[in-house]
Amino acid sequence: MNDDKDKSDQDKAKGASHRRSIAIALLLGLMVLLFYAATIVRLGGNVMNKGL
Amino acid sequence: MADIGMNADMSAHADSSEGSVGDFIQLMKPRVMSLVILTALTGMIAAPGNIHPVMGVIAILAIAMGAGASGALNMWYDADIDAKMARTAARPIPRGKVTAEEALQFGSVLSVFSVLTLGVLVNWVAGALLALTIGFYLFVYTMWLKRRTPQNIVIGGAAGAFPPMIGWAAVTGSVTIESVVLFLIIFMWTPPHFWALALYRCRDYERVGVPMLPVVAGPAETRRQIVLYSWALVPLATLPAFMGFAGNLYLATSVVSGAVFLYFADKVRRVTEGREGDHAAKQLFLYSILYLFLLFVVLLGEHTWQRVMG
Numbered sequence: 280m281n282d283d284k285d286k287s288d289q290d291k292a293k294g295a296s297h298r299r300s301i302a303i304a305l306l307l308g309l310m311v312l313l314f315y316a317a318t319i320v321r322l323g324g325n326v327m328n329k330g331l
Numbered sequence: 332m333a334d335i336g337m338n339a340d341m342s343a344h345a346d347s348s349e350g351s352v353g354d355f356i357q358l359m360k361p362r363v364m365s366l367v368i369l370t371a372l373t374g375m376i377a378a379p380g381n382i383h384p385v386m387g388v389i390a391i392l393a394i395a396m397g398a399g400a401s402g403a404l405n406m407w408y409d410a411d412i413d414a415k416m417a418r419t420a421a422r423p424i425p426r427g428k429v430t431a432e433e434a435l436q437f438g439s440v441l442s443v444f445s446v447l448t449l450g451v452l453v454n455w456v457a458g459a460l461l462a463l464t465i466g467f468y469l470f471v472y473t474m475w476l477k478r479r480t481p482q483n484i485v486i487g488g489a490a491g492a493f494p495p496m497i498g499w500a501a502v503t504g505s506v507t508i509e510s511v512v513l514f515l516i517i518f519m520w521t522p523p524h525f526w527a528l529a530l531y532r533c534r535d536y537e538r539v540g541v542p543m544l545p546v547v548a549g550p551a552e553t554r555r556q557i558v559l560y561s562w563a564l565v566p567l568a569t570l571p572a573f574m575g576f577a578g579n580l581y582l583a584t585s586v587v588s589g590a591v592f593l594y595f596a597d598k599v600r601r602v603t604e605g606r607e608g609d610h611a612a613k614q615l616f617l618y619s620i621l622y623l624f625l626l627f628v629v630l631l632g633e634h635t636w637q638r639v640m641g
Contacts, residue, residue: 288349295349304351310448313389317452320385
């Protein structure tokens, strides 16, 4: 009986941990996009000005 | 060998909680965060100068993240008293959804992230102000003042007053008198707001040993202080109009809503007994939120209108 409960708790914790990992991955992806966008904004038109 | 691997896997999960993404969002005090976003955005739009919309969004996200980090760190440190107070017992740590250690890690990572993001991508004046805000809220208010002095929310209130200044600094890269006035409005608003709450939650605070003003100085002195701070706040809130960075609509709003604020503050002073007394304090607490919201929404609206109309 206790074993079943422990297993169920572990499954719950594992599921929650999995969902949190997905949320963290999505947030990191969003952050990468934000930093990319900020870099483009900061560089502005100069991003195209490079010597050949 | 397989057994060892399995045990390691199980112990790893035993340390993690069942906290959902929603529980972690709750750790960030989303309602406080929404007010922080509004006031920071107002500071940003009211500031002279321009900021690229992408950088503006990044600044607001970083400020919101910093506010959320402060909330998580506050819940980590105050988990013991939160569990004993009716208002806070349903927070994720007392409910056992998130461990205190997880809240500490979450808050710490968010703090560093938000400050670095704002500093590196926007400017370091704004980044330093955000770091000061988080540090002030955690170390000065939560750890030092909250459990020691009835002046806890008077001084600690400064942490909640910084966001419009940070928004302003994100655009201008500096701290000016106008942004200090916005800071002062929230700073003076905080005591009557929280003391109204403390009046009808007095027993909660008493039980956990937090020396809120009604617990230490009594309800009568608290009511007197609420009226005094309200009289300081209302004229101060009209200053943006007289200093030229708010228009007539703001002036009218601050005068009318300020008069209503004073009415509710005076009602708290007059109606002191029983349920009616609690009701009057609750009315002031709820109205004070609407009051601050109105002031900043109107200021934001005026400046947005000016920018749109060119």
